Amino acid sequence: MKKLLTLAVMVTALVLSSCKYDDDDIWNSVHGLEDRVAKLEELCKQMNTNISSLQTIVTALQNNDYVTGVTPVMQSGKEVGYTITFSKSNPITIFHGKDGQNGMDGTDGKDGTTPTIGVKQDVDGIYYWTLDGDWLTDERGDKIKAEGTDGKDGADGENGSDGTDGTNGKDGITPQFKIENDYWFISYDNGDTWTQVGKATGEDGKDGEDGVGGDSMFTGIDYKTSTDYVIFTLADGTQIKLPTWSAFEALQRLCNETNTNLSALQTIVTALQNNDYITSVDP
Template sequence: MKKLFICLSVIGVLLVSCSNDYDDSALWDSVNGLENRVAKLEELCKQMNTNISSLQEIVKALKERESITNVSTLSDGSGYSITFTSGKTITIYHGKNGSDGSDGTNGVTPTISVKQDTDGIYYWTVNGNWLIVDGKKVKAIGTDGADGSNGNDGTDGTNGKDGITPKFKIDGGYWYISYDNEQSWEQLGKATGDSGLNGEDGDAFFKGVSIADGFVIFTLNDKESTEIKIPFYSETELTVHVTEPGTLKSLLTDEQMRTVLALKVIGNINDEDIQTIDASMLVVERVDLSDTDITGSGSFSGAGLLYGKQTLKEIIYPESCTNIEANAFYGCRNLKTVIAPAIRSIGKSAFYNCYNLENFTMSALDCNMYAVYEKSSFYGCNPIDIKISHMPEIITHTVYRDVSNDGKYRSIPMKKLYISSNIREIEHTTFAGCTMEEIVFEQNSKLQILSTNEWPSVGGGGYVSGAFGSCKNIKRVDIPESVIIIGEGAFAYCTNLETVSFGQNSKLQIIGDRAFAECTSLKEIEIPASITVLYLSAFSECDNLKTIICHATLPPRLNNASATVPENCVLYVPNEAISLYREATNWNRFKTILPIPE
């Protein structure tokens, strides 16, 4: 289109003057000038569309209570690069306000902006007037969340319900605007006048960007010079002593509430203080309440906060707090770490859609998870690392699983499980069906019993697994040297388990009934010399188990002799003990017994 526009202009001039003596330098100056103006228009149009998207992101950040971490000038001086705490970066162009040239005859550059109406919502404006589509003002961003996925209608895709992103283009020398993702276009006016381009680079969506009083201030190029203020991220820490619950806000300055990233509170606090942190601490990321005595819910999802506390990345609860209420961290999408050493109850949707949650330290004391279908405590979370704190010595059964309305077990979405060194016993079914890929026992572990010798039936018959039964993502387990008993079904149905290792100084004495049943990826296992009792059924239906190495010089008592020995499985024992094994009760079930290779 640009080439056609230029060619028609050239032909028009040639028709006027065709003399052989004609000096065409003025013509080509005119053509080059026209081409330059068209190129500038195209660049202007591109910058305007970038500014529209950036303005939309600014309004979205304002709504979601994000802050800004960096403001830098573009290398050519044409605008700014803005980075938010979410990591998203936008570019805004400020132009030169159209002050260096003439608009020319009928030449216009549309002015698009946003304006907050009396309902508190920002709407688009064009040339100072509300942008009206189908008789309604157009919201700058949707009201039901990104991508329209959480709204009732969500028909406008990436803009959420009723959110529209206007788009400009230049065609045939005229400005056009689209309100429907470029499906249709409405003509606004002439893009080029006879003698100018609305001044030099004169789009000027933004009059300026400044930083003052803890805010980045965006001043828009409308007649009201609308200002949008976003908190500016500052690397500061603050410790506050609260002696009377409900007085935290009175102990903070406006500047502290705008800029503090890490807050440690000491003393007595209540829900009112939590709401101060939630609503008034604009950019706080880390909240340490470990030295507080907290009354109330300790919730971080205050009334009317659609997205929870978006800046929050880490929360440390005190040991006096034993409950996390329903919806407490609902939608805190940037939350990464929760340390709650004494928590015993987590309410429904407490961490709903906290999809960046990575680490959770919790108590092993009867910690009950709410279990309603699609409203479980961790619904929408990705697998997280769980650390079991040092509070009890016994981790009780079925603690870390939910039962949904459909009767199915649903576990915490674990990625890695850390178990404190002073845990002495893990009961049956405790982590059954969990999603973790790795189990880490802390050094100097005192664990002695891994899955008690009970394997209870549930739900009208049938059996559930032992302590780590049906954890199908686990590939390797390093059993602490302190473990004496691996109980019934401890790792049954861990179908991807490939390696089980015991320390050189292992104290293991008993491997119980079906402890590793149906671990179909297990090919070899090496049993320590301390073993005294082994259930043959421990390896029932381990179809690929080909090698068992037993270091005990005296044959352990082999229980459950009726169980089937894995086909073609070779038993390796100390050379001096071969005859003892071949003569010991039930050990002759192994067809091949050989000395352990040196």
């Protein structure tokens, strides 16, 4: 009986020891998921900031605005973007693009895809939004403007009655992105409706982590090559050149010199007509 009891105790101990479960892998996976979600949320936030900034750049171009300053944005000692200030428009912030991340460990998972938003000038001279290189269109299939439109002039009034006031111009539409259930969604009606456009996280690699897409809206901001222009380069190669304060000063100086010369020319013509003559010429 004693031997049987001893054997039972040994079997019980063996079963209990074999049932001990190591949950480190599960917690590591949970923490990894939380980290990827945080990165995606930050990416989405930066994308929406860049989209709004891009629309400000297009509007500044339309309104003959100019750049007054370009200041690097630093985080933890690392440059992550730029703050651009204008003469008339509000300041904007542009974040650098980031590469997508592959799955980790084992076989790499497929990258998450990030929608590439941009603008392109059509033959009518107006800038429209693009998505992954194609025109971004509404539910009617119409291209979506990235810049505002001028209001219509009011009609002339008949004798005795005032004409009607002109209509206000329409602002350009700003697309918005969000991430839901690991997918990108886009809205171009201020968030009233959303359209799914692609997967935000990559597929799992074998024993690997999800890939995370990267923001690739702006590929370059050149403010050092020329003191007259800041050149914004988009992912599809489109370049937008905005004049700087230096260029504006040069144009203003040229305008003043032209006006002075016109006035002097008029004086010369008047002197010729009045049989006037020159008494001296000084440098």
